[in-house]
Amino acid sequence: MAVSLIRIGLRAVAFNLERSAAILTSASVQTQYKLFHTKPVCQNGVCYLQESRSREELSDLQPSAIRRSYSKHHGRPEEDRRKQQSESDSDSDSDTECKSLERSEFWRRKMRTVHNILDVDKDGLISFNDFVLFAERFKALGHLDDAQAEEFSAIIKLTWEEQWGAIDPYNFVTVEQYLEDMHHVLNDKTLKKKAHRWLPYLFKAVDKDKSGFISVKEFKLFFECLGLDNEHAAVAFAVIDVNGDGKLSLKEFVKLGKDFFFTEDETRVSKMFWGPLIEI
Structure with a gap:
């Protein structure tokens, strides 16, 4: 017991x-x-x-x-500076537009290339100050009138605020953050329409003779402002000048600039628009 x-x-x-x-x-x-x-x-x-x-x-x-x-x-902490992804389908500018979360390595390489260009001070991060320096390079050519230069600065500022939030000394964009942000932009109908509205000002800034077209010589000015080698400009221009007329119109320039971000198709000539793709 x-x-x-x-x-x-x-x-x-x-x-x-x-x-x-x-x-x-x-x-x-x-x-x-x-x-x-x-x-x-x-x-x-x-x-x-x-x-x-x-x-x-x-x-x-x-x-x-x-x-x-x-x-x-x-x-x-990351600022809550972006709205939730729109449920509506994004408007497609090409039949090869990127839509999936898992982007191809080719597309990611292109975005790293642009991040490197926008990182004007080459510290590995994009800041609003980099955006300002980027705009100043084009304005310094002296081909924009006062009104255009003012509009350009305002659009650069608005683009930063809409995509990356507050303008402060501690708000930086890393490479991976840029990749994710661009993915978000391409899948948001409103942001996608606004994202590259500063492209026409780049065109007008390098259109030295104000003819409404960019020659290979003027395209070299574009590459200089991007911080790229002139030798690459001639090669890139020869590729993207599909009709071989030796000039690019504003419409062609803007379409190529946007298509670079929108497509994962490696056969598109727009892959040459922002210069040689960065080596990984």
Whole structure:
């Protein structure tokens, strides 16, 4: 009888220990989960963790939705500067437009090429200051009148704010962030229409004789402003001048500039528009 009571007592103790361990383990997992799904918030150089979303909300998000972006000074949470992807189909400018989340390596290479061009100070990050320097290169040619130069600056500023948010010294765009942002733009009907509205100003800035067409000589000015070698300009122009008339109209220039972003088709001549594709 005594032995039976001892056995019952031991079983009760074991049960309680297992129950306590399960509770502690569950609490530990929840704590770890919260720590894993928190984001750093930095103010004046001091960073702390802040819980961002519930487990239910996180389960519905794509991995890209909880991506963190970092400046070269300190980590900071990505600003909520973009709306959720539009449910409506984007307007297609070509039958080969990129739509899937998994872009081809060719398209990603093209986006890295443009990121490198827009990174004027070559620190590996795009800032609003880079955008300003980029615009100043074209304005410095002196071929835009005062009204056009003012409009160009305003559109560059608006483009930054709509795509990358606040104008501040800690708002940087990394290569991977640029890739994701351009994917988002191509799949958002409104953003897609606005994204490259500054292209006509690039054309007008290098149209030295104001003929309404760009010659190979003027296309070399375009490459110079992009920070590229003149030798590449002649090769690129020979490829993109499909009809062989030795000139590009404004319509052709803008179409080529946009098509570079829109397509994953490696046979398109637009792949030469922004110069040699960056080596990976």
